[in-house]
Amino acid sequence: MLQHSHQKPAVDILSRMKSDDDRADTYRQNETIACVKQSKTITPTLDTESSARRTSMKTRHLTTSAPRASFDPPHLSYSQVSEYLRCPHRYYLGRILKLNRDTSTSMMFGRALHEGIAAFAKALAVAPIKEEGAHEVKALAGVKAEKAFMRSWSDDGYGLFASKEQSCFLFDRGMMALWDFIETHFNDVQLEEIVHVEKAFSFYVPEANVELQGVWDRIDRVTNRNGGRSSTYIVQEFKSNMGGAERNMDKLAGESLQLKMYMYAFSEVFGEAPYGAKLQQIGNTHSQPGSNVTTTRRKGTNKAGNGDNGFVLFSQEAAQEAKDAIVEVASGLRRGDFEPKPSFAECAFCPYAGSACHFTTDNAWRERQSAKRACVVVQG
Template sequence: GLAGPDLTAIVNSARRRNRSLWDVLEELETQPGILRIAPATRAAATKLVADLRAYVELAHERPAGEVLYAFLRGTGLLTRLAAAETAAAEEALQNMARFFDIVRAQSALLADDRAIFVARHLQTLVEAGDDPPTADLDPDVDAVSVLTVHKAKGLEFPVVFLPGLVSDRFPMRSRPDTLGLPLALVKETLPDGDFQLQEERRLFYVAMTRARDELILSHAADYGGARARRVSPFVLEALDLPIAASMPGSGARATRPVERLATFGQPAVPAAAAPDDLDEPLTLSFYAIDDYLTCPLKFKYGHVLRVPVAPHHALIYGSALHKAVQEFHRLEARGQVMTEAQLFEAFSRAWSNEGFLSRDHEEARLESGRAALRRFREQQLAPGAVVPTYVERDFSFSLDGNRVRGRWDRVDVEPLAGEPTVGGGEAASPHADVVTPTLPLMGRERVTITDYKSSDVRDPVRARQRARDSLQLQIYAMGYEALTGRLPDAVQLHFLDSGLVGRAEVDRNRLEKARGRIAQAAAGMRARDYTPRPEFLSCSYCPFREICPSSVAR
């Protein structure tokens, strides 16, 4: 890399000739004799210039999120962090994911989401005092969390250390003056005395109450200054100690020479303890369960560490179709018919230009989406078409002590005139732990749950097979049973690109198999078993294949 005497020579050359560092780095490639540096340094400088040129060019054309992900992947940082099984690496990945969320959220507010505009916008937020939190702390991670008192608000830990509790540090001696407020605008009674001191006393109380089992208050007489330091008056107040206890060195003993020398020794590295199994109930979704059953390491990257992934055109396309269909059904439920132009407008509003291979590729997918929506609208307006009873309805139920959550795209409830139901009716043995009927039943009825898919399936046999084998649809059926006391009659997949519908009657044997697969995934998650299961097909579609050390599809 660029370091040591060679880097000093490059910086001095730029300063001496009144040139920018970038100019000198470029000259190292075009004029090799301008500086005598090591071959390794010259190669590193050449790579740095090439990388920066590539990212600048990419930043002119692609959104900020894509540029950021390309940088993280191109530098190998994501790969190194994913391969390092340490708490620090996991925290870094979680903070990256948090930053990606911020970039995407702020990009959506701007007319132009390229990096130069997003960076300026984020800088403005920072200057205005915006301080977004880092990733949420995992209380089960075997690591020490170092936090400010403000960042620790709302959190609790078994053991808390409060260091540096001496006068002029906590509380601080010099505090900036607050912005004065005209007395005419003050409605409440102002506190007597030093308001800033009272505020720091409240912060000290917040810090102490973060501990559940044990609180350690520490201070030192010597912080490198000319005089010894007194114990913080807040400690005296908390422990009800006399003022004499604040004298420097109170309660302390002199450190022996042998103890001082021992502080320079190599600290012992404790053996890594195996993580305990999770005891609390898990919150499960189909996607988490499916990812774990496909590959536990994929589940860890996506749901535990939340490793950022590059935007993919298939996800953008599917999400936009989904939102347009959702808007159509919501207006339909209010008795309004959405025009084709309105449907296309809803599709455009949900569209994002991230992840596509080229502008031509994006235009082709836009046209495919409009064609799919045109076909969908014609099907929904055809004579005899059913208006859905529920659209985008959330559900949750308890299964084997865990909480399973999901969302139905569409539920059709059709009243029947004396005909027996096929797959539904009262369930002799409910699959959920508790059945809490919250959705109304309408007597004799036929219930069908539909999930919309953007994949292009054109074979009716394959469409029916996918519906029968869908773990997602089995979970949806269990959710309906938990909320009504009866199973739906049928489940189906509606493939929007082709207009084909794959339908399957609800079968109790398939539900039992699905319950076993859910239990298998939950047991592995609870044991924190993230052993990879590399297979070429699953690795080929995995968004983490470029950084996963176990991938067989790179």
């Protein structure tokens, strides 16, 4: 069994799968709530349409331009670090002003799958499979996984689904993805023990002068595939794939800051480096609902049915990259740097685009005005 180092010990949790912040909050009772005071903006009354448009633009920038107030975070997590690096202004709107974010269909789909996977792993962890009772244990774990999935499913809509048919279709797809995962799990001959499920961690990062918190999806002990390595522990992270499209999991895992950060956290909490980390996709192979024929077969698997797709080895370089990201975000927050980073990929899926944040639309309006002025100059 893993033993904690001198760092703050991790704690097992039984919470809903949301962001790592939401999950770690289960253990946080007397957390400091940081508030940033915002100045009031007064919009003047204007006479003409053109001047109204210009002033609207000015007012909009006054209310949405990135503030410079320093913010000292009580803690950081992977989701905070990732969000700040993608767009500091989105971090400001969601984490500091605490504006509401709508739950999307994909978020609900992923949360339900994570709940099912966690229930499955916990059932196996408390009832080790023995030869004589293996069938009963597997069946019970599968039933618990199904029940957890159904409890987390918002079948009455909440505005998430376009129709009842879409809800039923995605429910069937999620259930098939869950059972596909269960089948893959039992075919994994390298897995020796599920050590932790939904394990919260917390430790101090001196270089950033901040506490890092989060939750590992799972920690496994596996057969040592390389005799030169002393550790056989693997950090498992699960990602849902509602669309079922093929993804290059090796590339995603190699570029994943989350895997780097969670391996770094493992080494700090337990005082030893993990063997590696794996990003496992849930829902990468689907059958069409109502059919018994799988239309997409898993690629890159070994004869045991569980290949190394999405696996990365621990390295000091990966740990340093994680540490550098934490330092960068902590420094930016304390400087009050909340400048936006508008891009098509980020703004298209931002919950604040076009409402609390207008940087993308304002830039587009200014470009149109510049183009009109250029045309006037040319024609003149």
